[in-house]
Amino acid sequence: MQTATLTTGQLARAAGVGRETIRFYERQGLIAAPPRGESGYRRYPPETVVRLLFIRRAKQLGFSLAEIRELLSLQQSPNATCSDIRGRAAAKVADIEARIRDLERMRAALSALVNACSGRGPASRCPIMEALTGQEAAALTAARNDATEEK
Amino acid sequence: MQTATLTTGQLARAAGVGRETIRFYERQGLIAAPPRGESGYRRYPPETVVRLLFIRRAKQLGFSLAEIRELLSLQQSPNATCSDIRGRAAAKVADIEARIRDLERMRAALSALVNACSGRGPASRCPIMEALTGQEAAALTAARNDATEEK
DNA sequence: ATAAGCCCGGTACCATGGTACAGGGTCAAG
DNA sequence: CTTGACCCTGTACCATGGTACCGGGCTTAT
Numbered sequence: 001m002q003t004a005t006l007t008t009g010q011l012a013r014a015a016g017v018g019r020e021t022i023r024f025y026e027r028q029g030l031i032a033a034p035p036r037g038e039s040g041y042r043r044y045p046p047e048t049v050v051r052l053l054f055i056r057r058a059k060q061l062g063f064s065l066a067e068i069r070e071l072l073s074l075q076q077s078p079n080a081t082c083s084d085i086r087g088r089a090a091a092k093v094a095d096i097e098a099r100i101r102d103l104e105r106m107r108a109a110l111s112a113l114v115n116a117c118s119g120r121g122p123a124s125r126c127p128i129m130e131a132l133t134g135q136e137a138a139a140l141t142a143a144r145n146d147a148t149e150e151k
Numbered sequence: 152m153q154t155a156t157l158t159t160g161q162l163a164r165a166a167g168v169g170r171e172t173i174r175f176y177e178r179q180g181l182i183a184a185p186p187r188g189e190s191g192y193r194r195y196p197p198e199t200v201v202r203l204l205f206i207r208r209a210k211q212l213g214f215s216l217a218e219i220r221e222l223l224s225l226q227q228s229p230n231a232t233c234s235d236i237r238g239r240a241a242a243k244v245a246d247i248e249a250r251i252r253d254l255e256r257m258r259a260a261l262s263a264l265v266n267a268c269s270g271r272g273p274a275s276r277c278p279i280m281e282a283l284t285g286q287e288a289a290a291l292t293a294a295r296n297d298a299t300e301e302k
Numbered sequence: 303a304t305a306a307g308c309c310c311g312g313t314a315c316c317a318t319g320g321t322a323c324a325g326g327g328t329c330a331a332g
Numbered sequence: 333c334t335t336g337a338c339c340c341t342g343t344a345c346c347a348t349g350g351t352a353c354c355g356g357g358c359t360t361a362t
Contacts, residue, residue: 009338019339024320039328041339050287057283061264062257065319071283080274089265089279096258100251106213107247113212114240123231128240129222132208136201160308170309175350190358192309216349 005034005043015052022052030055030069062096156185156194166203173203181206181220213247 012019025031031051034044051072058068071088074080116127123129163170176182182202185195202223209219222239225231267278274280 007339018321020321021319023341028319039339040341041328047288047291050284050291053285053287054283057285059319060257061261061283062254071280074274075280077274081270082268082272082274082277082279083270085274085277085279086265086268086270089261089268093258093262093265096254096261100254100258103213103247103251103254106211107244107251110212110240110247111244114237114244117233117237117240119232119234119237121233123225123228123233123236126233126236128233128236129226132205132212132222133201134204134208136204137198140198140201158309169351171351172349174311179349190309191311192358210349 005045006048008042008044011044011048011052014049016056017052025052025055025065028065028069030065030072062092067092156196157199159193159195162195162199162203165200167207168203176203176206176216179216179220181216181223213243218243 006014008019008022012022015022022031026033031048034042034048037043054072055065055068058071059065063071067088071085074084074088113128113131116131157165159170159173163173166173173182177184182199185193185199188194205223206216206219209222210216214222218239222236225235225239264279264282267282
């Protein structure tokens with residue numbers, strides 16, 4: 001085995017990802033299809049490890065694979081500017097902030113319900129369930145009671 | 152058409168969801184399969200609207216369809232207690248808070264990178280890209296330079 | 303009575319990020 | 333020279349929450 005190139009398994013171990021993941025990234029255009037040996041085995045140049053680690057870090061920062069593909073192609077392109085990158089990163093920050101606000105809104109609404117619930121009594125009269133059920137249930141029940149009385 | 156029951160389309164309009172979504176929820180066990188008319192058409196009792204609105208609200212609060220199915224079955228079950236419900240809601244709050252913390256961590260790391268980037272110069276020397284690329288790239292480049300010099 | 307509009311079951315498809323085979327070929331050590 | 337570990341392609345599958353289409357049947361208004 002030549003130490004100059006890596007097989008798929010060696011690359012996977014070096015980058016801390018699965019072997020299948022590497023082939024998946026190749027299909028997704030995140031890493032280039034490497035040259036092949038006689039046997040058809042992939043022979044990765046060692047810098048592919050760097051690229052895979054880049055992908056891992058970008059994923060941890062919340063970038064999708066599509067966005068990472070764009071970042072990588074900007075990296076490659078000679079007339080891409082630093083402010084292009086900065087713009088994408090800032091947009092992603094805004095995106096993350098929007099998701100946080102969304103979750104904060106949920107958290108506030110749901111924890112208000114939890115606080116409104118004593119935890120005693122049957123589920124059927126739980127304030128949480130009543131809030132989720134809304135007004136319509138009462139209206140429908142009333143309508144049905146009317147019908148019963150009229151009968 | 153009897154006004155006592157609703158067709159799938161009427162139910163969909165009343166609850167503000169798609170017709171296909173209702174059949175999907177039936178397959179997922181979120182709403183019971185309703186009785187059918189002569190023609191095989193579904194005939195929903197009007198309270199199904201309440202159930203669909205319940206599902207919508209619970210979804211807005213971050214519950215998955217599987218969790219909503221559980222909430223609905225607790226609602227139905229006579230020996231389920233209020234504290235069962237409260238427990239699920241509290242667990243969901245904790246879940247949402249964990250997701251928020253995760254996003255906060257991303258936001259902090261990424262906005263630090265955005266602040267470190269002046270936005271001037273080529274993408275190849277962008278501090279954001281350098282941070283994502285890490286140390287390995289420098290090490291590999293050095294190794295390659297060594298090899299070149301030795302040759 | 304005919305056309306529009308609704309409904310039926312079944313199936314396939316969307317995005318996201320992979321994972322898991324099956325059925326072969328290859329490579330290195332013993 | 334065989335055995336086990338590795339690699340190949342291709343395809344199907346996982347969860348999530350639906351959406352879209354097909355070929356047919358039903359209903360309703362004109």
